[in-house]
Amino acid sequence: MGDSVVMVSLYPEFPQSVMSSVASCGEFVFLMDRSGSMSNTRIRSAKDTLLLLLKSLPMGCYFNIYGFGSRYEHIFPKSVEYTQQTMEEALKSVEQIQANLGGTAILEPLKHIYSQPCIPSQPRQLFVFTDGEVGNTKEVIDLVKKNSDSHRCFSFGIGEGASSALINGMAKEGGGHAQFITGTDRMQAKVMQSLRFALQPTVVDFSVTWDLPKEVSVTVLSPPITALFQGQRSLIYAQLTGQSSEAAEGCVTVKYSLAGHPSENQLHFSLRPAEDTGLTVHRLGARTLIRSLELEERESRGQQDGEVKKKLVRLSVQSGVSSSFTAFIAVNKDNSRVIQGPLVRRNIPTPMTQRFGSVLLGHPRMIGSPMEMCSIPDTYGKKEGNLRCGGYAKKAHGGQRLFYRTRCRQEEQTAAADHLNARIALLKQPPRDPFMHLVSLQKASGSWLLDPDLATALGKTSEQVEKIKPRTANSEVWATILALVWLHAFKVDAKDEWEFLAMKAASWIHAQNAPCVSECVESGNVLLGCGIKKEDLGL
Incomplete structure (x- = not known):
């Protein structure tokens, strides 16, 4: 120090000349974690991310999508050329994706991907998404390293439980970039940043x-x-x-x-x-070295007579930077003594959630808690083989029994839970985001069609959109310019997410040699109530 x-x-x-010359090629392989822990909001965010990625890919490239858990699946047997047809086929499969593949076994799908021959003049770019950790981290990282000459690996850790060693190790050995998505982070923005890196030489x-x-x-x-x-x-x-x-x-x-x-x-x-700048840079350097030593110690699994651990601890103590083998302790400033005493346990009450039962679904035999009193016909009590329930029973009025049920027939319980989950999912399903709706309508070429769905995404009626269209304007050009104006006017805060979509759209408009682009931009501003300039759209 x-x-x-x-x-x-x-x-x-x-140089821009180098950047633009290689932006239209590549083989993009997306490997998505579909283990049980990816359910609910994570899998919905993953599906939106795949939608954005598929819409942002350059024409002429190749792609494929894999899902993995305890086993793995793929949309195509091998990577296919990016066209309108293959994009639509992939999007239909993405819409059906669920977090239903069990655990997190990433090694086998990686082996399968690497066994596929590379496509000439299409550099392979691998995008890996996972929210967990694996028991064979070193083996996975070594496999990525072994194939680093044939691809780049971009890894994404979703949530606080994602293994930093796995995510950082794959990106480092694969010559790519690692991203961590936690809290309120939007997965889409970070993934599109990595796509931008993947399109660079x-x-x-x-x-x-x-x-x-x-x-x-x-x-x-x-x-x-x-x-x-x-x-x-x-x-x-x-x-x-x-x-x-x-x-x-x-x-x-x-x-x-x-x-x-x-x-x-x-x-x-x-x-x-x-001037004296203090020890900030020293500690940053020490932290970098500590992280490297931790990885080295983890990979050696303590087989180096503890020398790495000793060096790590010595560096951590000297620099005041914590490591996996050290920790900060409380010291009394008055006498410089370590504070002693047992740890104090503090119980923090958790809020009670409303239990769901017969009221929500109108189901007379729905079990809402481990001990729930419910009324069922007396015939169930007589047929022990049908009910298979235990507990205290008492004769009630109307030929019925009151049971304090402690367990229920397995098939009845499963059916009730499935019914409830389906209803809850339907009730919780948020309305379609206009931005993602607009993105979903874009064609692989970059254009939009003039149809009622586009009008809905723009918050207008078909009559309003048709009425203001310049007479000589091509319908598809008009629709594409409207979409561009809307993105620039109302989604400027999410520009990182739609930048590639807009570039594709602008390139498509240029290729049409349309005669009335300026008129379309002006009419679009009038319709949408904004003031976007033609130059802002890249036109």
Whole structure:
């Protein structure tokens, strides 16, 4: 902690000529976790995400979708070309997706994907979504690493229970990027950012060299950088050991190759900071090294005589950065003594949820709690083989018995639960989001059709949309411009999610050589009550 530590921030900008030349190719494979824990909101969000991804893919690429749990399924036997027909077929399958495949066994579907031959001139991009962890993390990561030359892996951890070691390890070894989706994060925005990275060319031959005075040595604290993306910051921490003169300078050089074009950047820096900046950068560097050591210790499984653990603990204590083997403790500031005493247990009451029973569904034999009193015909009490219930029974008026039921015939219980779940799902189903409705209507080419569904998504009637359309305008061009105007006017906060859709739409309009684009934009503004300019739409 007494040495100097430097932090190098890489924020690359690639030439536009290189970026646009490779944006229309690739094989995109989406591997979605469909284990039981992905139910309800997570699987709905996953379906919306797949919808956005399928609508955003460039024409001419290839794609496939896999679902995995205890077993795995795929929509197509092998990746298919992206067309209107294959997109529609995939969307029908996505609509039927459920979290019904059991556990989280990711290794077998990965093996199947890697066994498929790569498509010439279509670089493979693998997107992996999971909300859990697996017992064979190292084996999964090693498999990704073994196939890293043939693809890039973009991983997404959904929820707080997702394994950071699995998600980060797959992305690191696969030369991709890791994302974690927790709390109120929208999965769609983060996934579209990764799609943007996947459409960028791969950076190869990446190297970092240091030019320092001979009395100063450098120790890099960060793991090697395996991927570099435009618009994505990467950090390198290094420790400088040794004394130098007041005016001494160092130089760091970054080299890489992008689509056959070599690049080189140099940065000169003073070895003597202008002022005392404290230990913030030291602790950030220590944290990076601690995470690397934790991964090394986990992979070795303690087989290195505990040397990695000892080094990890020593570094954690020196830097004041917690690790998996250390923890902060409470200290009394007055006497500098560790606070002793047993842990105090505090019980926090949880709110009671309303139990559902016969009132909600009008079902006379619905069990709403473990001990529920319910009235059933006397014939059930006589036929012990039909009811199979236990508990105290007492003769009641009207030829019925009152049972304090403790268990019920299995098939009756299952049928009742299924009926209830179906009703609850129907009641809870939110109205269709206009944005996702509009997205679902876009064709693979990027255009929209002029039909009642589009009018509904825009919040208008078919008569309103038809009445204001310029006379000479093509209906499909008019519809596509309307959709673009609506996105730019009312969904600017979600631009990261629809940016690729809008680019496809603008490219399609350009290809039509339509004569009245300006008139369509003006009429669209009048209809929707906004003031979007033609230039804003990329037209």
